[in-house]
Amino acid sequence: MDGIRVGNRVIGTQGPVTVGWENIPKVEGGPFKLFFFTYFQPAVLFGLILFWYYAPNSIAKGTTAIYIGIGFKVLLMALEWINPRYASWQLTWKELATDLFYVGLGYTVLKTLDNYIGDGVMIEAIQHAFDFKNVTWFTGLPLLLQAFLIAFIFDFGQYWMHRGMHNWYPLWLPHSVHHYITQLNINKGAVGNPVELFLIGLGVGGFFDFLPRAFLLAGAIGMSIGVYQHINVRFNSPKWWRFLFNTTEHHSLHHSQDYEATRCNYSNSFIFIDRMFGTCIDGEAEMLGLEHGRRMSISEQMTYPFTEGWKSLKERFGQQQPTAVPAE
């Protein structure tokens, strides 16, 4: 494969990729379908912002957010079935069961672990050690600005953590497992080694005080943008959306079989962070996954970072075979 030059890099030499919005297929069908799949994403985003902005305190609670999140995911699963991006990414029973296993881990054992070593605990320990309190500057700001700051601070941290994972071998090991997914579906964001899932969930937001409603707004903004990273639905996302936010197109390229193409589009929600740091490529890919799309089993996903890490350590520090020196 020849590949495509994008700035200083050539991508698509190891796996097929599409670069440039003009080359990406559009939603096909009648006027209602076109309207729906063009305006669905902004309508949900603005609808949720309005809901959380005006909901009375008795409704504006975390449990409501959980129910909305579950309902929204079920709706998106229905959309995957109605308007799939690729038939080769169709959800099967086995894929669904695998994805839900990781979602389950996130809601159970990883959450329990978070009570002991999560970012909240770390932040509390740091604050206790240095005797400083939460930064309270933001609580007086307009709610939407607070919500944006929460989402941005988290995404900015995620960007660097994710970029670090792609550039530093000890962090790459746990993250690499997530790059063995061979198709994108609504719950694929949860698939990965638990070490990585723990690391990617770390944030520094706990150092700052915000109003509780701002957290709910930030959660809604993050969900209604970030959820489209891993989804098998074709949308005609508006230009401004594609410029500001991460899309399935961006993230599919990040998961492509081409090594160079995986080293772009690191942000979770705000692709403009990638644009700021020169790591954004607008494009998409259908053929996904490391080792030319080898689907890794759950058991291998659980052990791979450790077995690979051990192999690398042995190679580096293991007993070296004496090399023969020619006699002069």
Added chain:
Amino acid sequence: MNLRLIDWIWCIRGSVPLAPGQTSGDAFGKLEPLFQKQGTTHERAGNTLTFRKKDQAAQDKMSIFEGGVLQIENSAGGPVLRYVMTSRALLFCFLAPLLFLAFAQLNITLGKMDKQATEAAKKAGKDPDAKKKADEENKEIKLNPIDKMLGAPEPEKPKKDGKDKAGDKDKKEDKKYSPTSGYVFTGIFAALYLIGRILEDWLIKRLFRKSLLGEG
């Protein structure tokens, strides 16, 4: 122990009649494309085909199976294809509810331990959250004038009543170690197993029938 009594959990058995006049060679020829997939190896010996799968692709129509045996047998009604195939995915899905029940139980145990530790600390006069509580009470929560103008509801004031606060804290602690999500996923995987066991049995039978008729 006779495994046959429980191997229905991870094994799928069935039979499909061959088309009239179809020989075992013809039948396996029609099924051949199913075993030419990534990660699949197979052997044919007479009327028997044995296959193995490893790292099978997600879209492989037989992806839930790791191995199996297909045999052409003569029955009273004519030749039939009989198959028995094993699925780690089904076994895993059958066991997953136990894992999530264990996580729920772990949370209950840890919650009890945490409560005991907090009460012991309180008795010793060291409430770890005392400073935090005082900080929270001193916090003044105000809405920005822009939000007031736009009609956003005022944030709730922190409760001054010590009893209510203690209640809230207990609720928070209970949520921290809640077994609910463990129970929910136990239910989800029990349902998923039942769906998968019935659906995949039906799908594979349909796939073999269609392939034998040359429709696959």
